[in-house]
Amino acid sequence: MANEDLKYTESHEWARQEGDVVTVGLSDYAVEQLGDIVFLELPSVGDQVTKGAPFGAIESVKAAADIYAPVSGEVAEVNEALPDEPELFKTDCFGQAWLIKIKPSDPAQWDSLMDTAAYAEHVRGQ
Amino acid sequence: MKLIYEKSIPGRRGMRPAQSDVPAGNNINPEWRREKEAKLPELGEVDVVRHFTGLSKGNFGVDTYFYPLGSCTMKYNPKSSERIAGFSGFADLHPLLGDMPKGGALSQGALQVLYEIDLMMREITGMAAFTTQPLAGAHGELTGILTMAAYHREKKNQKSKLIIPDSSHGTNPASGAVAGYELVLVPSDENGVIDLGALKKTVDDQVAGLMLTCPNTLGLFNPHIKEICDLIHGVDGLMYYDGANMNAIVGKARPGDMGFDIVHLNLHKTFATPHGGGGPGAGPVGVIEKLEQFLPVPIVVRNNDGSYGLDYHRPKSIGKIAPFYGNFGVILKSYVYILMLGKEGLERVSENAVLNTNYIKEKLKDYYDLPVPGLCKHECVFSASRQMKLGVHAIDIAKGLIDRGFHPPTVYFPLTVREALMIEPTETESKETIDAFIEAMIDIAKTAQTDPDSLHASPTTTIVGRMDETTAARNLNIACLD
Amino acid sequence: MPFITNTEQQQKEMLQDLGLTMEQLFEDIPKDLRCAGLDLPSGLSEQEVQQQLEHLAGLNADDLICFMGGGVYDHFIPAAINAITSRGEFYTAYTPYQPELSQGTLQAIYEYQSAICRLTEMEVANASVYDGGTALYEAIMMARRATRREKIILDDGVNPIYRQIVRTHVRSLPVELVEVAHADGQINRKEIWAQIDDKTAAVVVQNPNFFGFIDDFTDIAETVHAQKALLIVSVHPLSLGILKTPGAMGADIVTGEGQSLGLPMSFGGPFLGFIATRMPHVRKLPGRIAGQTLDHQGRRGFVLTLQAREQHIRREKATSNICTNEALCALTALIYLSLAGKQGLKEIAQLCANKACYAYQRLTQIPQVKPHFDYQWFFNEFVIDLPLSAKEASEKLIEKGIAAGFPLSRYYKDMDKSLLIAVTEKRTKQQIDRLAQALEAIL
Known part of the structure; x- marks a missing residue:
C-alpha cells in the first residue's frame, strides 16, 4: 500500500503531514470494523483538539465510536462534504474520506505516532 | 401494509363525543387556537380495528410460540393478571386520591397491594425496604445509583467511580453515567465471570460501588461473590444487584444474603408481566436498612390501626423519580402472580428455568461452540464461531430460526462472546417445545454445512424479508407528516 | 404448579439426560448462600386470587365524581x-x-x-x-x-x-x-x-x-x-x-x-x-x-x-x-387518536374547555368562593379559594360522593384554601351543578 508517509494511532486514525498541517482520517481497518457508516460528527474550523481526546464521532448501523486526535492543535479545515457522502469511506478512506486538518501546537507529538509497520503489527494483535 | 394515514377518508368519523350539555365557553383566546386541525386519520371504528388487527398479524409474541430471547425472560403472562388490572377499582383510581386527607382512606386496597408486594419483594431478595416508584429496569438502576450517591453525600465520602464488568447490560454503564459517575470496566476471566485479580487492582477509595448481575449474562453464578462484596465494602462502596437475571435464583438464593446493598427487580421479567412490545415494565428497588432513609417519597406505610398511608416526611429522601407510586397496573399484575405461585411455586420457577436451560446447553453443545462449558443458570450462551467459518453468522442462524417458527435468541450479546447466541427458555416452556427448538437449531447447524445460502436468504416466511438498515439510518424517515 | 408445563415425569427425563439431580443444578451457588425456602404464603387458585383482589378493589373509591386533575385526567376511553x-x-x-x-x-x-x-x-x-x-x-x-x-x-x-x-x-x-x-x-x-x-x-x-x-x-x-x-x-x-x-x-x-x-x-x-x-x-x-x-x-x-x-x-x-x-x-x-380523528379530537378538547368554563362560572357564583387568580384564558383546570381549608372541604365533599379537586397546599405555600379543579368531557352539567350545590351546602 502506498501509504508509507502515514502515521497511525492505536485508536485507528491515520495522520499525514503536509506543510504545516496534519490531515486526519480513519484507517481501512477501522472502516471495515464499523461497517456501513451512516453518520459522522466533526468539529468546526477554529476548534481546539487535544492529542488522545475525542474530536468527533462516527456511527454505523450497529456501532458507534469516538474519533481521537492524533496530535493537539487547531482545526484548520473540515471535510464538509464527507457527512453527506459516507460511501467515500469505503472507496477512498486514505484520500477523499479525510476528516479534518489540524494546525499542530506541538510538532514533537508527530514522532510519538506509529509508522505503517508498527500499525500493521498493532492491527494483527487486535 | 398501508399506513393508517394512507387509509384516511375525508369526512369519515370514528368515535363521537357526547353532545354538549353546557353553553359554549369563552375561555380560549381566539388568537391562541391552532390554525389547522391536527392531521389525524379520518376513519370509522371498523377501519381502525381492522388496521390494527392487520398489524398484529405481523407480530410474534409469547402467545404465538417459543421466544427464547436471552436476558429478557420472555415467560408466559397469565391472563388472570390482565383481567384483575382492569377492575374499575384499580383502573379508574386517580393517583392523587392517595394523597387526599385522612391518609388515603380512598385507596386502601391499592395501598395494601403496594405495601404487601413490598414485603414479598423483601423476602425474595433479602432487602430491608423497597420503593415501587421506578418505572423500568434501567429506571431502577438510576434510582439505585442516585440512592448510592445520596449515601456517599451523607457520609461526606468523595467518590467518583462506579465499577461494572465487561459482560454487563448496556443500561448499567449508561445509568451510572447519567447519574454523574465515571465508569470503570473490569474484564471477565477465563471462566466467564468478573476477573477477581483485575477487580482487586481497580478498587480504591474513589469507588462508589459495583454493579453486577448474578448469575451474569453468561448465566454463570459467581463463586467469589462474597469476597467481591467484602472487597467493595472495604472501601465503603456499595454493591448493586441488577435483578435482570433474578429468574435464575428466585427462591434458591437472595442478593441480600450474598452481601448486596441495593437491588432492582424487573417485574416484567421475573414476575411475569407482559413486555408490551417494549414496555411498560416496572423496576422496584430494594435496599438494606442503612439506605432506607434515602428512598424516593412517598413510602407506603402501615399505620397502628392497620390502615395504610403515604409517608412523605423523609428529609433525606432523594426526592421523586416518578410522579406517583410507580407503574401501579404492572405492579398489581406481579402481585397477582406471586399470590398464585406462592412460596413453592416460586422455587419451581427457578428450578425449571435452570433445568430447561441446561437441557438446551447439553443437547446443542455438539453443534455449536460453548465459550464456557459446564453448569449454567437461567440462560446459556453459544458462539456461532464454528458456523462463521462456513460463512454463516449469528444473524443468519437467528433468521433461519424465524423460518422454522421460532423467535430467535438474543444475538451479538454479551459483547465478550464472539457471534453470541444467548438463549433463555424460561420455566413456562415444555419439553416438547424445547425439543422442537433443539431440533431446529441442529437442522440449522447442518444446513450451515450443506446449504449456507439458504440461511443467508432467510427469512422467507415473513411478511417482509431482511431490511435495509443502512438506508433507514442514512435517509431518515421516522415520521409521516403529510 | 401454575404456569409450569413440564410434568414431574418430563422433569425427571430431562434430569436423567443431564445426569444430574435438581439439587445438583444449583450446586454452583455456595451452600452458605442458598436459602432454605421463602417465608411467603402458599399459592392460590385463580379463583381465590381474583376474589381477594375483588375485595381489595372494592376498598378503593373509584366511584367518586372526579374533578381531580394535576396532570392525570378522567377521560372517556372507547x-x-x-x-x-x-x-x-x-x-x-x-x-x-x-x-x-x-x-x-x-x-x-x-x-x-x-x-x-x-x-x-x-x-x-x-x-x-x-x-x-x-x-x-x-x-x-x-x-x-x-x-x-x-x-x-x-x-x-x-x-x-x-x-x-x-x-x-x-x-x-x-x-x-x-x-x-x-x-x-x-x-x-x-x-x-x-x-x-x-x-x-x-x-x-x-x-x-x-x-x-x-x-x-x-x-x-x-x-x-x-x-x-x-x-x-x-x-x-x-x-x-x-x-x-x-x-x-x-x-x-x-x-x-x-x-x-x-x-x-x-x-x-x-x-x-x-x-x-x-x-x-x-x-x-x-x-x-x-x-x-x-x-x-x-x-x-x-x-x-x-x-x-x-x-x-x-x-x-x-x-x-x-x-x-x-x-x-x-x-x-x-x-385513541385514530378513533377520535381530526374532528373528534377537536370536539373533545372543546368540550373540556366548555365544561371547565361552565364549572368556573357556576362555582365562582357562590358568594364565598373566589377564583384564586384572575382567570381569563384557561383550558380544563382552574384554582378556587374557599373560606375554609381546602383539605377540610375536600373531605366533606368526598362524603357527598365527589372528589372535588386537589388541595394545593402540598406543593405551594400560602395556598391552604386553594383547590385545583379539573373538568373533562366526561363531567355532565348535572354533576357540575351537584358539585356547586355540595359546596354551597358545606360553606
Missing part, C-alpha cells in the same frame, strides 16, 4: 382500544429487535411517532419514555447536550411533581437549575427574560400550566433563540385539539404526559411520556425510534433506527439510559 391492545401479538411481544417478526409493533411505533408530530407540529418524535415527568427530565438532558450549557430556567407553573422529578435527577450533575416564581398564576416574563443569558441551555414552560392558564410562548421562543438556547414546552396533548401548538410557537423540544389519550388513571401508571423535537436534534433524542425502509425485495417495512445512540451500543456514552419504554401505552394513544 372500548375498541382494549379490544386491540389485549391481542397477545401486541402485548406479549418484546422490543422489536427482529424486524421481520415485529412489523406490527414497528409500524405502530412509526405511526405513533407521526401522530405525536402531527399533534404538536414538530418534526420528529421517539417511541415513548416513561411518563410526562421523566420526559421533561430527558428533554433537559437533550438541551444540555445540544447547547453544551448547564443553566436551566424552569417556570414554576410547570407541574410541581415534574419539577421535583427533575431536581432528583440532576442532583449529582453540574446543572444550574433556576426556578422562576409565577406572577399571579402566569409565567413571569420579565423575570424569565432577565434570567436568559449566554449560559442558558433551556427555558422550560408548560401549556396549560399547572394552574390551568393557557398562553402563547412565541415571544419567549424568540428571546430564547436569540441566546442560542432552547425552548422546552410540556403540553397536555388533548388540549392540542384546539390550542396553538408548541411547534407553531417555535418550541425546540416538546414533552408531555399521554395518559389523557386513552389510558386509564390506574393509580398513577403505566402512563406515557412523549418527546418531540426538530430534525437537527434527532440524534440527541433518547430512547427507541422506528424508521421506514425497504427489504431486499423492495417491500416497505420498518426497523429500529439510530440505535447507535442507545445504551446497548454506546453504553456509558449513550444519550440516555432508557431501554424498556411504554410501547403498549404508545399503541393505546395511537389507537
Whole structure:
C-alpha cells in the first residue's frame, strides 16, 4: 500500500503531514470494523483538539465510536462534504474520506505516532 | 401494509363525543387556537380495528410460540393478571386520591397491594425496604445509583467511580453515567465471570460501588461473590444487584444474603408481566436498612390501626423519580402472580428455568461452540464461531430460526462472546417445545454445512424479508407528516 | 404448579439426560448462600386470587365524581382500544429487535411517532419514555447536550411533581437549575427574560400550566433563540385539539404526559411520556425510534433506527439510559387518536374547555368562593379559594360522593384554601351543578 508517509494511532486514525498541517482520517481497518457508516460528527474550523481526546464521532448501523486526535492543535479545515457522502469511506478512506486538518501546537507529538509497520503489527494483535 | 394515514377518508368519523350539555365557553383566546386541525386519520371504528388487527398479524409474541430471547425472560403472562388490572377499582383510581386527607382512606386496597408486594419483594431478595416508584429496569438502576450517591453525600465520602464488568447490560454503564459517575470496566476471566485479580487492582477509595448481575449474562453464578462484596465494602462502596437475571435464583438464593446493598427487580421479567412490545415494565428497588432513609417519597406505610398511608416526611429522601407510586397496573399484575405461585411455586420457577436451560446447553453443545462449558443458570450462551467459518453468522442462524417458527435468541450479546447466541427458555416452556427448538437449531447447524445460502436468504416466511438498515439510518424517515 | 408445563415425569427425563439431580443444578451457588425456602404464603387458585383482589378493589373509591386533575385526567376511553391492545401479538411481544417478526409493533411505533408530530407540529418524535415527568427530565438532558450549557430556567407553573422529578435527577450533575416564581398564576416574563443569558441551555414552560392558564410562548421562543438556547414546552396533548401548538410557537423540544389519550388513571401508571423535537436534534433524542425502509425485495417495512445512540451500543456514552419504554401505552394513544380523528379530537378538547368554563362560572357564583387568580384564558383546570381549608372541604365533599379537586397546599405555600379543579368531557352539567350545590351546602 502506498501509504508509507502515514502515521497511525492505536485508536485507528491515520495522520499525514503536509506543510504545516496534519490531515486526519480513519484507517481501512477501522472502516471495515464499523461497517456501513451512516453518520459522522466533526468539529468546526477554529476548534481546539487535544492529542488522545475525542474530536468527533462516527456511527454505523450497529456501532458507534469516538474519533481521537492524533496530535493537539487547531482545526484548520473540515471535510464538509464527507457527512453527506459516507460511501467515500469505503472507496477512498486514505484520500477523499479525510476528516479534518489540524494546525499542530506541538510538532514533537508527530514522532510519538506509529509508522505503517508498527500499525500493521498493532492491527494483527487486535 | 398501508399506513393508517394512507387509509384516511375525508369526512369519515370514528368515535363521537357526547353532545354538549353546557353553553359554549369563552375561555380560549381566539388568537391562541391552532390554525389547522391536527392531521389525524379520518376513519370509522371498523377501519381502525381492522388496521390494527392487520398489524398484529405481523407480530410474534409469547402467545404465538417459543421466544427464547436471552436476558429478557420472555415467560408466559397469565391472563388472570390482565383481567384483575382492569377492575374499575384499580383502573379508574386517580393517583392523587392517595394523597387526599385522612391518609388515603380512598385507596386502601391499592395501598395494601403496594405495601404487601413490598414485603414479598423483601423476602425474595433479602432487602430491608423497597420503593415501587421506578418505572423500568434501567429506571431502577438510576434510582439505585442516585440512592448510592445520596449515601456517599451523607457520609461526606468523595467518590467518583462506579465499577461494572465487561459482560454487563448496556443500561448499567449508561445509568451510572447519567447519574454523574465515571465508569470503570473490569474484564471477565477465563471462566466467564468478573476477573477477581483485575477487580482487586481497580478498587480504591474513589469507588462508589459495583454493579453486577448474578448469575451474569453468561448465566454463570459467581463463586467469589462474597469476597467481591467484602472487597467493595472495604472501601465503603456499595454493591448493586441488577435483578435482570433474578429468574435464575428466585427462591434458591437472595442478593441480600450474598452481601448486596441495593437491588432492582424487573417485574416484567421475573414476575411475569407482559413486555408490551417494549414496555411498560416496572423496576422496584430494594435496599438494606442503612439506605432506607434515602428512598424516593412517598413510602407506603402501615399505620397502628392497620390502615395504610403515604409517608412523605423523609428529609433525606432523594426526592421523586416518578410522579406517583410507580407503574401501579404492572405492579398489581406481579402481585397477582406471586399470590398464585406462592412460596413453592416460586422455587419451581427457578428450578425449571435452570433445568430447561441446561437441557438446551447439553443437547446443542455438539453443534455449536460453548465459550464456557459446564453448569449454567437461567440462560446459556453459544458462539456461532464454528458456523462463521462456513460463512454463516449469528444473524443468519437467528433468521433461519424465524423460518422454522421460532423467535430467535438474543444475538451479538454479551459483547465478550464472539457471534453470541444467548438463549433463555424460561420455566413456562415444555419439553416438547424445547425439543422442537433443539431440533431446529441442529437442522440449522447442518444446513450451515450443506446449504449456507439458504440461511443467508432467510427469512422467507415473513411478511417482509431482511431490511435495509443502512438506508433507514442514512435517509431518515421516522415520521409521516403529510 | 401454575404456569409450569413440564410434568414431574418430563422433569425427571430431562434430569436423567443431564445426569444430574435438581439439587445438583444449583450446586454452583455456595451452600452458605442458598436459602432454605421463602417465608411467603402458599399459592392460590385463580379463583381465590381474583376474589381477594375483588375485595381489595372494592376498598378503593373509584366511584367518586372526579374533578381531580394535576396532570392525570378522567377521560372517556372507547372500548375498541382494549379490544386491540389485549391481542397477545401486541402485548406479549418484546422490543422489536427482529424486524421481520415485529412489523406490527414497528409500524405502530412509526405511526405513533407521526401522530405525536402531527399533534404538536414538530418534526420528529421517539417511541415513548416513561411518563410526562421523566420526559421533561430527558428533554433537559437533550438541551444540555445540544447547547453544551448547564443553566436551566424552569417556570414554576410547570407541574410541581415534574419539577421535583427533575431536581432528583440532576442532583449529582453540574446543572444550574433556576426556578422562576409565577406572577399571579402566569409565567413571569420579565423575570424569565432577565434570567436568559449566554449560559442558558433551556427555558422550560408548560401549556396549560399547572394552574390551568393557557398562553402563547412565541415571544419567549424568540428571546430564547436569540441566546442560542432552547425552548422546552410540556403540553397536555388533548388540549392540542384546539390550542396553538408548541411547534407553531417555535418550541425546540416538546414533552408531555399521554395518559389523557386513552389510558386509564390506574393509580398513577403505566402512563406515557412523549418527546418531540426538530430534525437537527434527532440524534440527541433518547430512547427507541422506528424508521421506514425497504427489504431486499423492495417491500416497505420498518426497523429500529439510530440505535447507535442507545445504551446497548454506546453504553456509558449513550444519550440516555432508557431501554424498556411504554410501547403498549404508545399503541393505546395511537389507537385513541385514530378513533377520535381530526374532528373528534377537536370536539373533545372543546368540550373540556366548555365544561371547565361552565364549572368556573357556576362555582365562582357562590358568594364565598373566589377564583384564586384572575382567570381569563384557561383550558380544563382552574384554582378556587374557599373560606375554609381546602383539605377540610375536600373531605366533606368526598362524603357527598365527589372528589372535588386537589388541595394545593402540598406543593405551594400560602395556598391552604386553594383547590385545583379539573373538568373533562366526561363531567355532565348535572354533576357540575351537584358539585356547586355540595359546596354551597358545606360553606
